[in-house]
Every structure is written in structure tokens, then in C-alpha cells.
Amino acid sequence: MSNSSLNPGVVSGKDYQTLIKACKEGGYALPAVNVVGTDSINAVLEAAQKNKSDVIVQLSNGGAEFYAGKGMDDSFQAKVLGAVSAARHVHLLAEHYGVCVVLHTDHANKKLIPWIEALLDHGEAFYKETGKPLFTSHMLDLSEEDIDFNLSESKRLLERMVKIDMSIEIELGVTGGEEDGVGSDEIDNDKLYTQPEDCLKAWDILSPIGHFSLAASFGNVHGVYKPGNVKLRPEILKNSQALVQETHGTAHNPLDLVFHGGSGSEKAKIEEALTYGVFKMNIDTDTQFAFAEGVGKFVMANEKAFKHQIDPESGEPYKKQYDPRKWLREGEVAMIERLDEAFADLKATGKSLALKKSEVKAA
Numbered sequence: 001m002s003n004s005s006l007n008p009g010v011v012s013g014k015d016y017q018t019l020i021k022a023c024k025e026g027g028y029a030l031p032a033v034n035v036v037g038t039d040s041i042n043a044v045l046e047a048a049q050k051n052k053s054d055v056i057v058q059l060s061n062g063g064a065e066f067y068a069g070k071g072m073d074d075s076f077q078a079k080v081l082g083a084v085s086a087a088r089h090v091h092l093l094a095e096h097y098g099v100c101v102v103l104h105t106d107h108a109n110k111k112l113i114p115w116i117e118a119l120l121d122h123g124e125a126f127y128k129e130t131g132k133p134l135f136t137s138h139m140l141d142l143s144e145e146d147i148d149f150n151l152s153e154s155k156r157l158l159e160r161m162v163k164i165d166m167s168i169e170i171e172l173g174v175t176g177g178e179e180d181g182v183g184s185d186e187i188d189n190d191k192l193y194t195q196p197e198d199c200l201k202a203w204d205i206l207s208p209i210g211h212f213s214l215a216a217s218f219g220n221v222h223g224v225y226k227p228g229n230v231k232l233r234p235e236i237l238k239n240s241q242a243l244v245q246e247t248h249g250t251a252h253n254p255l256d257l258v259f260h261g262g263s264g265s266e267k268a269k270i271e272e273a274l275t276y277g278v279f280k281m282n283i284d285t286d287t288q289f290a291f292a293e294g295v296g297k298f299v300m301a302n303e304k305a306f307k308h309q310i311d312p313e314s315g316e317p318y319k320k321q322y323d324p325r326k327w328l329r330e331g332e333v334a335m336i337e338r339l340d341e342a343f344a345d346l347k348a349t350g351k352s353l354a355l356k357k358s359e360v361k362a363a
């Protein structure tokens with residue numbers, strides 16, 4: 001177990017790597033939760049505080065656009081400014097929840113490279129202003145392109161990111177399913193499994209430049225579907241780690257691995273993946289459903305309040321039920337409950353590095 005401790009709040013650079021190291025050495029991972037507004041962000045922060053765990057707050061390009069507002073004319077600007085606004089919200093609040101928070105953007109394919117570049121413009125300005133990057137890391141997902149283009153673009157952007165203490169997440173092999181318009185259901189089965197040789201190539205090209213994490217595909221699929229013919233094969237992660245370790249004589253599990261499409265996965269396979277250096281598991285579909293289910297239950301139980309301000313027969317006012325704070329909170333609470341389960345599955349409960357710091361202080 002690592003004895004490191006960190007200040008609560010948004011972490012980046014060396015502190016982010018300390019966090020990853022603690023995860024890998026401690027055999028746990030952090031949930032990376034996709035958010036779309038202050039409700040879901042605050043629910044994630046509250047869940048992390050409640051579970052005494054550090055956490056990753058993540059925005060997809062669509063989530064960022066929604067954060068800025070669906071009514072904005074320029075949807076590209078909305079994707080950029082929504083992400084910036086969400087990140088600033090988290091920077092302001094995170095430390096008050098007493099845990100470490102990683103800020104990250106999700107899948108950016110070739111068409112979305114300009115989105116990442118615009119976010120880096122903002123990130124560089126923020127760094128000048130505060131000495132910290134706006135985001136801990138951005139994901140560049142060029143897994144649908146050929147590997148040489150994937151890695152040369154990743155290298156180009158990482159060179160820019162390291163100057164402001166940022167990390168990059170890349171993807172090798174294709175995560176099945178579709179998320180936010182990125183990805184496809186129609187891909188060859190063999191592409192769903194990353195080749196260990198490709199992971200070694202990524203290590204050789206990127207590790208001399210700066211810190212990177214790697215979303216490797218081992219049969220994982222975005223979304224929750226009926227059991228199909230794709231099988232989770234976490235041993236692919238093990239083999240990739242072994243190849244890098246043997247080739248370069250590194251320590252155990254040199255790659256910092258990310259598990260995409262964690263929603264609906266078998267618990268045993270999650271547990272196995274944790275032993276192969278997975279420090280981050282993305283969760284979106286299951287928390288989306290939890291939020292909707294929480295709101296839905298409330299609406300169905302209070303149907304009249306969503307049709308009438310005052311009961312047409314009894315004259316009873318329904319303000320206490322239709323007040324958005326009431327039903328949005330039901331969504332938050334349900335999302336927090338689903339995250340309790342995620343922290344437990346990932347063995348992250350009680351492991352916040354910020355918590356250790358306050359305990360040290362109190363002692």
C-alpha cells in the first residue's frame with residue numbers, strides 16, 4: 001500500500017501519477033463518471049465524499065455541449081465552453097468535498113481533434129492564471145484510424161499537454177458499442193481485442209514524452225446490451241503488461257490502463273482487470289439509468305403534481321413536489337446510490353489519498 005497523501009481538490013501532473021500509483025499498488029480503481037450538468041457533477045462529488053474515495057469527473061463532447069446549453073447556436077463553441085465551464089465549477093468546489101478529483105474529457109475521434117486543441121488553448125490560459133491545468137487529462141481516441149496516425153497525433157498533442165502538467169489517454173483497439181456518436185456497432189470482432197504489440201509501440205513512442213494512460217480493448221462494450229457473442233478477455237491486459245515489462249525491464253504492470261464500457265460488466269471480470277493495472281473504469285450508462293429511475297419513481301408517485309399546480313379537486317398546492325430541487329435531488333440521490341456500488345466494485349471505498357492527509361493532520 002502507498003503511504004502517499006494529497007491535498008483535496010483537482011489533481012494533475014505528479015499528483016495524478018501518485019494517485020494512479022496508489023490505485024495500482026492498492027489493487028483498486030476509480031470510477032470515471034460522465035456528467036452533463038451541475039446535478040450530475042455534484043452527485044459525483046457527494047458520492048466520492050460519502051464513500052471516502054477519490055474520483056474522476058468526465059465530460060464527453062456531447063455532455064460538454066449540453067452543459068453549455070442546447071440552445072447555443074454554435075455547437076462547437078458549446079462543446080468547448082461547456083467543458084471549460086464544467087471544469088471551472090469542479091475546480092471551485094472539489095476541495096470542499098474533501099477528496100481528490102481528476103478532471104477528464106472522454107472520447108475525441110479524428111473529427112474532434114479541433115475540440116481538444118481548443119480546450120488546450122483554454123487550458124494554457126488557465127495554467128498561466130493559476131499554475132494548474134484546467135483538465136488533468138484529455139482522451140484522444142483515434143482507434144478507428146491506423147495505428148501510426150493514432151500514435152503520431154497522440155504524441156503531437158501530448159507534447160503540447162506536458163508543458164501544462166497534463167496527461168493523455170489514448171485508445172488502442174475498438175471499444176464495442178456506441179457512445180455519444182463515437183464508435184460503431186459494426187466492427188470486426190478481432191478489432192475488439194487490442195494487440196500487446198500495439199501497447200508496446202505506444203509505450204515506446206509516448207512514455208519518453210510524458211504521461212499517458214491507455215484504454216485497451218478486451219471485448220468491452222459501451223452501453224448495456226443483452227449478452228452477445230463478445231467475451232471479456234482481461235488476460236489481454238495481462239499480456240500487454242507482460243510484453244512491456246519484459247521488453248524494457250520495467251516494474252510490474254507498467255501501463256496505466258483504463259476500462260471503458262464498464263457498465264453492466266460481470267463483477268468477476270472487473271476484479272480480474274484490477275489485478276492487471278486498471279486504475280480507471282468509465283461509467284455512464286448505469287448512472288444515467290440510475291438518475292432517470294430516481295426521477296421517474298418520484299414523478300410516477302406524484303403524477304398529479306406534474307400536471308397541476310394545485311389539485312383540481314382538493315385544492316392542495318403541489319409546489320413542494322414540482323419544485324425542480326425536489327425531483328432533481330431524487331435523481332442525484334439515486335445516482336449516488338449507484339455510485340456506492342461502483343466504488344465498492346472497484347474496491348475504492350475508504351481509499352481517498354486526501355483523507356489520509358486529514359487523518360495525518362488530526363493525529
Ligand SMILES: [Zn+2]
Nearest residue numbers: 175260261282
Ligand atoms: Zn469509452
